[in-house]
Amino acid sequence: MSYDPIDHDFERGQANRRQILGDAWVDRSLSNATDFNAEFQNLITRFAWNDIWGRPGLDHKSRRIIVLATTAALSRWEEFELHTRAALLGDAGNRLTPDELKEVLMQVAIYAGVPAANTAFSHAQKILREIGPQIGYAPTPTAPAAVSHPGIGRQARSAGKPSLHYTVREPRNGKTPRHTVVLSHALGCDLSMWDSLANQLAADCRVIAYDQRGHGSSDAPAGLYSMAELADDAASLLRQLDSGPVVWIGLSMGGMAGQELALRHPALVNALVLANTTSSYPEAARAVWRQRMDTVQAQGMEAIADAVMARYFHDAYRASHAASVARFRQRLVSSDVDGYIGCCHAVGAMETTERLSNITVPTLVIAGELDQGTPLAMTQTLAERIPQARLAVLKDASHLSAIEQPQAFAELASGFLLSL
Incomplete structure (x- = not known):
């Protein structure tokens, strides 16, 4: 032994x-x-x-x-x-x-x-x-009142009318931002829908998220809105922030605003991610939007809440993520009625199809395989008519694809940013 x-x-x-x-x-x-x-x-x-x-x-x-x-x-x-x-x-x-x-x-x-x-x-x-x-580290004198939660960013409101609530996350690596990214939310949501993606992208990018007019903590002017006005709101905010050209990531209404921004203010846009969105609706769908506006005006937000959640999330997601759906439902029903109706008008009247060829920046179009709100055919139109566009389809994703498939969505967005 x-x-x-x-x-x-x-x-x-x-x-x-x-x-x-x-x-x-x-x-x-x-x-x-x-x-x-x-x-x-x-x-x-x-x-x-x-x-x-x-x-x-x-x-x-x-x-x-x-x-x-x-x-x-x-x-x-x-x-x-x-x-x-x-x-x-x-x-x-x-x-x-x-x-x-x-x-x-x-x-x-x-x-x-x-x-x-x-x-x-x-x-x-x-x-x-x-x-x-x-x-390679030197502590820098910093006033406690000047810091912000890194998972939320610095919060402020824009000057002028309507005043928009926004957040800015500076890159956590402390270096010059690789890109400035703007995140634009869907109808009936607010900037918090982007928290997960914003925090991922803020590793090396400057990330701006904002509440569109009529939503969240932004002003809700009286009257019906146009998509051109929503795009002009964004342009005014970006100029106030001296953002330079940005990568715009917009979902649904946010993607529509991004199209108009690229067409009306091309110097402000370096690239686009257009998710679960469209360039126009057929007349039958426009009639549905008008009906939704009438319902909300007469009965309030609660009257449409369940139907909207059914379009935003597919059956399996609603069954397995009840708390997440409930959060979005609460956000919807607490929305300003006039602001929501105003944005419904802008969405229902959306029309950029014949101008898409004038969008000259690299564009990623993201579709949800199960999306009933903006079906695949609508996103294919965007991909076909925008000269530098390509289409990606997310499996098991409905209208709010960034919420249902957050990692897959983030991988697409991050990969696109790396390609720029």
């Missing part, structure tokens, strides 16, 4: 410890071992660094986050500083950025208490000032 003199649990643990904390720290720790604490060093190397850090169920970056949160929650500041420094200076595959460290500590504030997070931020800030040059 042979005897292997190597303690493999210890050696594996030591290898993990060196990878996470660095050779200098481990060498210093081992050189300081004495007959008093050597057994303890052996124990933590085998049990913490092998039995836990050696488990493949979580990657090392995730385990770093757990250690930082735990040590902050327990006020183990020596360990917190050790692991903060190691996390910021670690290997590319498992290090944390200063922004990721900030997110850990923001969550600590909620789950372990503000005092713990306050102290953790103080320790982390000291380390960041010390090692900032090594990691």
Whole structure:
């Protein structure tokens, strides 16, 4: 029977410890071992660094986050500083950025208490000032009142009438935006329908989302609207924001506004994503829009809510995502009646078919396989008549395809942006 003199649990643990904390720290720790604490060093190397850090169920970056949160929650500041420094200076595959460290500590504030997070931020800030040059980071003086929730963006209202509520998410990578993207919502919705996509695109793009007139927190002028007015609203907002040419992503009514914007204000548009939308309706459909306007005027938003949800979402989605459908239903029924009727008029009277050849920018047309509101034939017209357009069809998607198939929609949009 042979005897292997190597303690493999210890050696594996030591290898993990060196990878996470660095050779200098481990060498210093081992050189300081004495007959008093050597057994303890052996124990933590085998049990913490092998039995836990050696488990493949979580990657090392995730385990770093757990250690930082735990040590902050327990006020183990020596360990917190050790692991903060190691996390910021670690290997590319498992290090944390200063922004990721900030997110850990923001969550600590909620789950372990503000005092713990306050102290953790103080320790982390000291380390960041010390090692900032090594990691290319310099803390910038910033007024607390000037910051905004990164998952929502800076909120404001445009000048003039109608005043539009909008949000701006700056790129999280801190670099010059790869594109400025504008997200324009569907009838009866608001800018929050884009939250998921906006946050994905804001990784390296500037993302503007806004409530169209008559919707959300934007003004709802009296009277019937035209799609040209909705496009002019958008143009006014973009000029106020000094956006330069943008990539416009619009769904349904948002896609209609995008067509008009590209036709009326071509200098403001670099590219278009037109989802679940059309360039015109046949007379029978226009009559349905007029009937909807009359119903809302006489009976209110509740009278059309269930029928609209049936067009927005297919049966299987409504059955499996009842809470999501209920949220959109609530948004619809709480809409301003006059604003909704005004936009219904703009949508029902939409007519750009004969002008589509004048849209000269790259265009991605997205259709929903199950869309009854703007069937595939309508989106095919867009793809055929816009010179630089291509069509993509999302399976198992109805009218609000970005909600029913968010990942597939995001992949199409992101891929299109990469192609520009």
